[in-house]
Amino acid sequence: MEWETVIGLEIHAQLATQTKIFSGAATAYGAEPNTQACLIDLGMPGVLPVLNEEAVRMAVKLGLAIGAEVAPRSVFARKNYFYPDLPKGYQISQYELPVVARGTLEIELEDGETKTIGVTRAHLEEDAGKSLHEDFHGMSGIDLNRAGTPLLEIVSEPDMRSAKEAVAYMKKLHTLVRYLEICDGNMQEGSFRCDANVSVRPQGQHKFGTRCEIKNLNSFRYVERAINYEVERQIAIIEGGGAVVQETRLYDPNKDETRSMRSKEEANDYRYFPDPDLLPLEIAADFVETVRTTLPELPDEKKHRFMTHYGLSAYDAGVLTASREMGDYYEQVVKVCGGHAKLAANWTMVELSAVLNRDNLDIADSPVSADMLGQMLARIHDNTISGKIAKDVFEAMCNGEGTADEIIEKKGLKQITDTGAIEKIIDEVMAANPGQLADYRAGKEKLFGFFVGQVMKATGGKANPGQLNDLLKKKLAG
Amino acid sequence: MSLSNEDVRKIAHLARLAVREEDIEGYAHSLSDILAFVEQMSQVDTEGVLPMAHPQDAAQRLRADVVGETNQRERHQAIAPAVEAGLYLVPKVIE
Numbered sequence: 001m002e003w004e005t006v007i008g009l010e011i012h013a014q015l016a017t018q019t020k021i022f023s024g025a026a027t028a029y030g031a032e033p034n035t036q037a038c039l040i041d042l043g044m045p046g047v048l049p050v051l052n053e054e055a056v057r058m059a060v061k062l063g064l065a066i067g068a069e070v071a072p073r074s075v076f077a078r079k080n081y082f083y084p085d086l087p088k089g090y091q092i093s094q095y096e097l098p099v100v101a102r103g104t105l106e107i108e109l110e111d112g113e114t115k116t117i118g119v120t121r122a123h124l125e126e127d128a129g130k131s132l133h134e135d136f137h138g139m140s141g142i143d144l145n146r147a148g149t150p151l152l153e154i155v156s157e158p159d160m161r162s163a164k165e166a167v168a169y170m171k172k173l174h175t176l177v178r179y180l181e182i183c184d185g186n187m188q189e190g191s192f193r194c195d196a197n198v199s200v201r202p203q204g205q206h207k208f209g210t211r212c213e214i215k216n217l218n219s220f221r222y223v224e225r226a227i228n229y230e231v232e233r234q235i236a237i238i239e240g241g242g243a244v245v246q247e248t249r250l251y252d253p254n255k256d257e258t259r260s261m262r263s264k265e266e267a268n269d270y271r272y273f274p275d276p277d278l279l280p281l282e283i284a285a286d287f288v289e290t291v292r293t294t295l296p297e298l299p300d301e302k303k304h305r306f307m308t309h310y311g312l313s314a315y316d317a318g319v320l321t322a323s324r325e326m327g328d329y330y331e332q333v334v335k336v337c338g339g340h341a342k343l344a345a346n347w348t349m350v351e352l353s354a355v356l357n358r359d360n361l362d363i364a365d366s367p368v369s370a371d372m373l374g375q376m377l378a379r380i381h382d383n384t385i386s387g388k389i390a391k392d393v394f395e396a397m398c399n400g401e402g403t404a405d406e407i408i409e410k411k412g413l414k415q416i417t418d419t420g421a422i423e424k425i426i427d428e429v430m431a432a433n434p435g436q437l438a439d440y441r442a443g444k445e446k447l448f449g450f451f452v453g454q455v456m457k458a459t460g461g462k463a464n465p466g467q468l469n470d471l472l473k474k475k476l477a478g
Numbered sequence: 479m480s481l482s483n484e485d486v487r488k489i490a491h492l493a494r495l496a497v498r499e500e501d502i503e504g505y506a507h508s509l510s511d512i513l514a515f516v517e518q519m520s521q522v523d524t525e526g527v528l529p530m531a532h533p534q535d536a537a538q539r540l541r542a543d544v545v546g547e548t549n550q551r552e553r554h555q556a557i558a559p560a561v562e563a564g565l566y567l568v569p570k571v572i573e
Contacts, residue, residue, distance in 0.1 A: 017543050024546030033564035034555070038547040042554060054543035075531040082494055084568040097531075131571060141565030269492055274531045282537035 001239070002203035005231050006211075007166045007196060008158035009223075011173055012151050013183040014127065014191040015058045021126050021150035022049030022092065029189055037129070037144035043087035048277055051076075055150040058182035059099045059124050060283065060291045062152060065180055065298055066119050068103025070288050076124075076278040079270045084142050085129035093153075095272040098123035099281065105156075105176070106300060107168040112314065117169050118157030127151050152182070158197065158208065163227035167220050170194055175299050179324050193218050198230045200238070209234070210244040214258050216251050226251035230258050302327050310334065310341035319349050325363045329370045336374025343377050351391065355398050368397045376404035386465055389413050417464045419471065422455070425463070426475050429454045440476055451476065479517065480510035 020027060023040035040047045063070045077095040100122035106114050129144035154173060160166045174192055177183040185192045199211035214230055217223045229251075234244050249258040297305070299321050306317035306327070320330045326348075333344040352373065356363060376393055379385050385393060385408060396407045408414055416422060429451060430437050440447040451472055455463055481489075486506045490497040497505060551564065560567035 019543050019545050019547075024541070024544065026545045026547070032551075034551045034566065035549040035564070036547075037554070038550065039554070050541040051538050052543050053540035056540060073537075080492070084566075084571055096529075132565065133570070136562055136565070136567050138570055139560065139567040140570050141562065142568055143565055269488075271492065276532065278532075279534060279536050279538040280531045 003200045003231075003235050004203045004205075005161055005163075005227075006158045006199045006201060006208055007160040007163070007227060008211075009156045009160070009166055009169060010195045010197070011154045011156075011170065012127075012193050012195075013062075013154065013173075013177050013185075015055050015150040015152055015182055016184055017052055017054045017058070017150055019052060020148035021052050021055050021124065023148055025148065027149050029186075029191075031145055033141075033143040034145060037147060041087075041129075041144055041148040043089070049092060049275075051278065051281065052150060055124060056099070056281065056283065057287075057291055058150075058180070059122060059152055060288055061180045061182055061295065062122055062154070062177065063100035063103065064288070064292050064295060065176055066100075066103030066105055068100045068119060068122070070283055071097060071099050071101060072283055072285075073097065074099040074123075074281045074283075076275045076281065077272045078275045079125075079272055081270060083128070083131075084140065085131045085144070085147065087129075087144065087147070091126060091128065092275055092278070093125035093272075094123035097280075099283070105169060105172055107165065107172050108314075108318065109168065110164065115159075115165065117159045117165075120155045120157050122152050122154045125151050125153055158199075163224040163231070166196060166227055167224050170223055171220060172299075175322060179296055179299055181296075187218050190218060194223055196223060196227055196230075198227055198234070199244070200231055200234045209238075210246050212244065212246065212258070213248045214251050215248060215261065222251055222253055225253075225256055226258055229256060233258065296324065306330075310345070312341065312345055316345050316349065320345060323363070329363050329366070332370035333374040333377065336371050337377035338381060340377060340381055343380065344374070347373060347377060347394075351394055367400065368394065372397055372403055379404055379408065383415060383417060383464060384408060385413055385415050386461070388465070389415065389461055413462065415464050416459055416462045417467060419467065422459075422463050422468055422471055423475070425455055425458050426451075426468075426472055429458060430475065437476070441478065448472070448476070479513050481506050481513070 015021075017027060019025060020041060023038050025038040025041055026036045028036065040049060060070050062068075074094055075097040076092050078090040079093045079095070080090045082089055098121040101120070103119040103122070105117050105119055107117055108114050127146050127149040129142055129147035132141040132143065134141070156169065160169055174185050177192070178185045183191055187193070194217040196214045196217060197211045198214060199209040201207065201209040212230060212234070214226050217226055230249070237244055248261045250261045251258050302321040303314075303317045306312050306320060307314060310317075312320070319326075321327045330344060330348050333348055334341050337344055352363075352366065352368065355361075355368070356366060359367075361367075373394075376390060376397065379393075380387055380390050392411075393404050393407050393413060396402070396411070397404065401407055402410070433451075433454065436447050436450055440451070452468065455468055455472065483502045483506050486497065486502050486509065490505075555561045555564075555566070558566050
C-alpha cells in the first residue's frame with residue numbers, strides 16, 4: 001500500500017530578551033547555576049509575575065512577519081504538571097487565546113516548487129529549569145536559571161508531507177526568527193527546538209492517522225532522521241495488523257530511533273485554566289503598527305530582490321539570503337567590486353563559505369572582510385589577476401597577509417597581458433616539445449591542454465588565460 | 479455531571495494528593511454536588527458574552543526589559559533542604 005506522511009511541528013524559540021518573561025532576572029546563557037533565578041522564578045509564595053513588554057513586542061514581530069493575526073486580547077493560562085524543574089507546579093502559557101494566530105510560511109521544495117505551510121498559532125510561555133541527572137548521591141540537581149525564560153511556541157498546521165518538508169519549514173522559521181532578531185537560533189544551547197507530530201495514512205485517505213509526538217529534536221538532521229524512523233515504525237505496525245498508539249516519544253540520536261516516553265495511563269492532563277495572577281494581555285493597534293515599522297526586509301523579500309536586482313538564480317539568492325549578515329556581506333562585496341553581481345555571488349558562496357566552514361566561523365568573524373573581497377574581485381575584473389591566481393590571493397588574505405593589492409604586489413602575481421611576452425614563452429614551449437607539437441598538428445587536439453599547462457607553468461600561472469588561448473591556437477596551427 | 483470514584487482517583491493523582499480509599503466515595507459525592515451547583519450557570523444565555531479571563535476589568539501592565547534582580551543565590555539556598563555546586567538537590571527524577 002502507498003502511505004502518506006503527515007507532519008506538524010511545534011517549535012519553541014527562546015526570545016532574545018534581557019530578562020525573563022515574568023521577572024527582572026537576567027537570561028544570559030551559561031551563568032553559574034541559580035544565579036539568575038529570583039523569587040518569582042523559584043515560585044516562592046507571595047510573588048506576582050509581571051509581563052515583559054519586549055517579549056510581547058517580539059511575538060508581535062513574528063506575527064506580522066508571517067502575515068498572522070495579532071490578537072487584540074489574549075490570555076495567559078496555567079498548564080499544570082509536576083516536575084522539579086518547574087517549582088510553581090504549573091507553567092504559565094497561553095491556551096485558548098494565543099497572542100498570534102493563523103499565519104503562513106512559504107517553503108521551497110527540492111524541485112524548486114514552493115509550498116505554503118499554515119501556522120496555526122504562536123503563543124508566549126515560560127521555559128522550565130534544567131534537571132541534571134549526574135550523580136549527586138542518588139539525587140538530581142536543579143538549575144533554575146532557565147526557568148522563566150520567554151519562549152514563543154510556534155505551532156504549524158499538519159501541512160507537511162515528508163521529513164524534507166519538515167526540515168525546510170524548520171529552516172525557514174529559523175532564518176526568519178534570526179532576521180527578526182527575536183531569537184539567536186542557537187540550537188546547541190536549546191534556543192530553538194522542535195517537537196514533531198507524525199502520523200501516516202493510506203494515500204488518498206482523508207482522515208488523519210493516529211499521531212505520535214516526538215520530543216527532543218534539537219538539530220535539523222535529527223528532525224529528518226527521527227521523522228523517517230517514526231514513519232517506518234508506524235507503517236510497520238499498521239502493515240503488521242496493529243494500531244499506532246497515541247503517545248509521546250523521545251528521539252535517541254545515538255541509536256537513531258524513537259522510544260516511548262510516557263505510557264498512555266499517565267498521559268498528561270494539564271488542566272489549563274486562566275492564570276488569576278495575570279490580567280488579559282491587550283495589544284493596541286498602534287502598538288502593532290509601531291512594531292510593523294521596525295520589521296527588517298524579510299528573507300523572501302530579500303531573496304526576490306537579489307534575483308531581480310542582481311540577476312541571481314533562485315538557488316544563489318536563497319543561499320545568499322540565508323542570514324541577514326550573509327546578505328549584507330554580499331551586497332557590500334558587490335558594491336566594492338563595481339557591481340559584478342555574479343562574480344561576487346560565486347566568490348561569496350564558494351570560496352568564502354568554504355573557508356568559514358573549514359574554520360567553523362560565522363560570517364561576522366570572517367578573516368576576509370566584504371571590502372577586502374570586493375577589492376580583490378575588482379582586480380579580477382580589470383585583468384590584474386586571473387581567477388586562478390585570485391584563489392592564491394584569497395588564501396593569502398585569509399592568512400592575514402594583507403589586502404589583495406598588497407599581496408599581488410608583494411608576491412608579483414600581476415597577470416602577464418603583454419602579447420609579445422606570452423608569444424615568446426609559447427615559442428619556447430613549442431621548441432622544447434617537438435614530439436607533442438607534431439602529434440597535435442597530426443590531429444591529436446587533446447594536446448592543446450598540455451601546451452596551456454606548459455605555458456602556465458613557465459609563467460607561474462600568470463599568463464592571462466583568454467589571451468593565452470587565442471595566441472596558442474594561432475601558434476600551434478603553424 | 480457527576481464524578482465516579484475513578485475520576486476522583488485520577489484527579490487526586492494529577493494533583494499529587496494522597497486520598498484514603500475510604501474517603502473516595504465521599505469526595506465523589508461532594509465534588510459532584512459542587513459541579514451540580516455550578517451547572518446552574520449553564521442556564522444563563524451567554525450568547526455574545528466574552529468569556530471572563532479575570533474578575534478585574536483591566537488589562538495587563540507591561541514591564542520594561544531591564545534587569546532588576548541581582549544574584550541572591552546564597553540567601554535563597556539557605557532555606558533549601560539540600561544544595562550542591564549551586565544546584566538545588568531533589569529526589570532523583572528520570573523520564
